[in-house]
Amino acid sequence: MLIDRADYADLEILSAHxxxxxxxxxxxxxxxxxxxxxxxxxxxAPLRLEALADLPFTDKDMLRRSQRATPPFxxxxxxxxxxxxxxxxxxxxxxxxxNLALSARDARETAIVGARAQSASGLGPGHxxxxxxxxxxxxxxxxxHTTLEATGATVVPFGVGDTQALIRTILxxxxxxxxxxxSYPAVLExxxxxxxxxxxxxxxxxxxxxFGGEAGLDDPEFRRRIEATWGFAARNxxxxxxxxxxxxxxxxxxxxxxxxxxxxxxHPELIAPDxxxxxxxxxxxxxxxxxxxxxxxxxxLVRFRTGDIVLLTGTGIASCGRTAPRFRVVGRSDDMVxxxxxxxxxxxxxxxxxxxxxxxxxxxxxxxxxxxxxxxPVEVELSESVVPAPAGLxxxxxxxxxxxxxxxxxxxxxxxxxxPRTDGKTRRVIRKDKP
Numbered sequence: 001m002l003i004d005r006a007d008y009a010d011l012e013i014l015s016a017h018x019x020x021x022x023x024x025x026x027x028x029x030x031x032x033x034x035x036x037x038x039x040x041x042x043x044x045a046p047l048r049l050e051a052l053a054d055l056p057f058t059d060k061d062m063l064r065r066s067q068r069a070t071p072p073f074x075x076x077x078x079x080x081x082x083x084x085x086x087x088x089x090x091x092x093x094x095x096x097x098x099n100l101a102l103s104a105r106d107a108r109e110t111a112i113v114g115a116r117a118q119s120a121s122g123l124g125p126g127h128x129x130x131x132x133x134x135x136x137x138x139x140x141x142x143x144x145h146t147t148l149e150a151t152g153a154t155v156v157p158f159g160v161g162d163t164q165a166l167i168r169t170i171l172x173x174x175x176x177x178x179x180x181x182x183s184y185p186a187v188l189e190x191x192x193x194x195x196x197x198x199x200x201x202x203x204x205x206x207x208x209x210x211f212g213g214e215a216g217l218d219d220p221e222f223r224r225r226i227e228a229t230w231g232f233a234a235r236n237x238x239x240x241x242x243x244x245x246x247x248x249x250x251x252x253x254x255x256x257x258x259x260x261x262x263x264x265x266x267h268p269e270l271i272a273p274d275x276x277x278x279x280x281x282x283x284x285x286x287x288x289x290x291x292x293x294x295x296x297x298x299x300x301l302v303r304f305r306t307g308d309i310v311l312l313t314g315t316g317i318a319s320c321g322r323t324a325p326r327f328r329v330v331g332r333s334d335d336m337v338x339x340x341x342x343x344x345x346x347x348x349x350x351x352x353x354x355x356x357x358x359x360x361x362x363x364x365x366x367x368x369x370x371x372x373x374x375x376x377p378v379e380v381e382l383s384e385s386v387v388p389a390p391a392g393l394x395x396x397x398x399x400x401x402x403x404x405x406x407x408x409x410x411x412x413x414x415x416x417x418x419x420p421r422t423d424g425k426t427r428r429v430i431r432k433d434k435p
Contacts, residue, residue, distance in 0.1 A: 001295055002109055007116050007261040007324040014263045014323070021294035022049050022267070028078060029300060035066055035076035036302060045302075049267055052292060052303060053278045059305045063243065064096045072099045079103055079297045089137035090242050100139060100242060103297040107146070109265055110245060114147025114238070116261040117250030120322070121237035122208055125152035129177035129210065130170060132184060135159040139246045140213055144238060147247055148179060148210075163191040170204045177208035179238070182217055183426040185209070185226055186362065190421065202231030212238025212247065214426060218256070218328055218347060221354035225361060239329070241306045243299075244291045249327070254319045257326035267292040268325070273309060286311045286330065307332050309345070335429050337365060339376045339407045346428040349378060352404050358386045358393055362419040366430045376401065376409040384416040 003009050003017055026045045029036045036045075039056055046054050066074035073084070086107050088100040102110065123129060129148055135141035135157060148155045156173060158166055167188070169175070185201070192199050209232045217223055217236040226234050239249040239258050248262035260268060270279040270287035279287045289308045293300040314326035331345025338344075346365060353363050362381040367373065380397065382389055394411040401409040420426075 001264075002112055003264040006264040007120065007259065007322045009264070009323060011263075011323050017264055018267055018294050019049055021265070022292075023047075025294050025296070025300060029302065033076055033078040033300065034070075035062075035074065038075075049292075049294075052267070052269065055303055057276065057290065057303045057305050058301050060098075060243070060307070063098060067099060068096070073101045073299065074099075076299055076301070077101060078300055084298055086143075087137075088139040088143065088242070090139075098243065101298040102143075106297050107143070109295060110143060110247075111146040111150045113245060113262045113265060114144065114240070114247035115150030117239070117247050117259070118147055118153075118210060118237050119151045120252045120259055120261065120320070121210055121235040121250045122233065122253050123148065123151045123153050123177060123210060123237065127151075127153040127177050127208065128156065128173060128175050129153050129179055129208075130156040130158050130166070130173075130175045132158050132160060132166065132178060132180040133213070139242050140238075143246050144179065144212075147238075153177070163188060164195050167192060167196060167199075167204070170206065174205070176206060177210060177232075178206055179210040179212075181213045181426070182211045182222070182226070182234075182236075183214055183421065185230060186360075187421040189229065190417070201229050204230075206230060206232045208232055209234040210237035212236060212240070217251070219351045219354055220256075222350065222361065223256075225354065241291065241304075241308070244293065244301060244304055244306070249324075252318070252320045252322070255326065257313045257328055259318065259320075259322055259324040259326055261322075261324045263324065265293070265295040267294055269303070270310070270312065271305075281312065281315065281325075283312055283314050289327075309336075337367065337373065337376060337429065338371065339373045342406055344376060344405060344407055348405055349376070349401065350428075352400050353378075353380055353397065355400070356393075356397060358383055358390060359397075360384065360416055362421070364419060364428055364430055366432065368432050370431075374408070376407045377412070378409050379412045379414055379419065381414045381419045382416050387415070389413045 083103045084101045085104040086102045090098040131145050133140040223234050235251045237250040238247045240247040249258040249260050269290040271290050273288040279285050289306045289310045291304050292302050309330040310327045312327050331347050336343050360381045360383045364379050366377050394413050397411045398409045
């Protein structure tokens with residue numbers, strides 16, 4: 001059950017609403033979820049949300065095992081199979097692909113919550129937005145389409161591929177906004193340069209870039225570069241966790257931090273990623289985001305470890321008037337690289353690289369073996385206009401990484417175009433010991 005304009009609602013009202021939702025959800029899980037009946041070992045779930053820390057965590061491996069043992073949806077499916085109205089599947093890039101089941105109510109709540117994030121980023125009636133994510137099984141395609149529609153905008157369902165046709169469609173239909181991954185504009189730039197030599201990206205007339213699925217926009221230099229090239233306002237409008245909600249946070253026109261707009265249906269916690277200890281929910285705290293559904297029919301999750309390391313930046317009223325808590329994503333625990341005892345995330349490396357104008361912004365970290373690592377191996381790509389590479393550039397980048405992050409790096413310079421551009425998510429950390 002949703003609260004109208006929950007991202008502006010009084011926090012005490014939201015807390016009481018969430019508790020009432022949990023009262024129903026707890027009884028539903030105890031009656032209908034073999035997964036949680038087993039995980040909780042017959043013990044009753046706590047009556048108060050504040051006591052959730054007494055329950056064990058749920059993680060991705062547990063869900064994978066559940067789906068292997070009880071295909072296709074796992075025994076955490078807490079509704080009759082005929083209540084499943086829509087099925088998505090994760091890409092499986094970090095493990096076994098997962099089957100995601102939504103009831104009609106789950107799908108409706110997902111669309112409304114996602115629309116709050118997209119609306120916060122500036123999308124609404126009067127916009128024509130072209131949606132360029134995979135429309136096949138991935139939730140980012142069709143389900144994100146429904147969030148865009150719920151803002152009142154006109155949505156053009158383009159998907160991925162046939163980029164030349166995409167450029168023509170934007171021009172012919174007077175498109176004002178684009179929804180895609182942050183790395184996708186680099187693909188479009190190459191196609192424009194090759195097939196539309198009389199055009200520049202800003203000539204397409206886009207006013208708003210709505211991004212999700214990858215890190216990047218938290219880096220001010222990356223944001224400035226993409227906005228200068230395209231002439232639009234770039235915003236992370238689509239932060240989510242596929243197993244929980246495909247989109248429940250977005251940046252606003254006034255604030256670069258993500259706004260958590262789902263406090264009526266999701267209960268958040270912060271934990272220390274190494275020990276699992278509960279951390280205070282207050283500005284300045286940094287930890288792994290843990291989420292609990294308080295309103296979900298098909299695959300409700302309790303204390304799900306997202307793997308995302310976040311910094312909570314605000315819990316009062318934001319400059320835009322929203323009461324939604326604000327946060328930044330520092331990185332993913334499974335993307336973290338430990339170099340001589342120091343933790344490094346790709347987003348931190350990108351922030352250093354994006355300060356160097358001789359680079360295109362494309363990079364990857366290629367790791368040999370399981371570690372530990374003495375050196376951070378970084379492959380970076382030169383800007384298109386930089387030929388040959390300036391003397392000492394690699395050494396200068398390595399020095400900047402050492403200065404800003406304290407890490408010893410081995411930097412390899414590659415000509416422009418040598419690193420892959422993708423329509424979907426771009427992998428920044430390549431582990432050679434994994435497929």
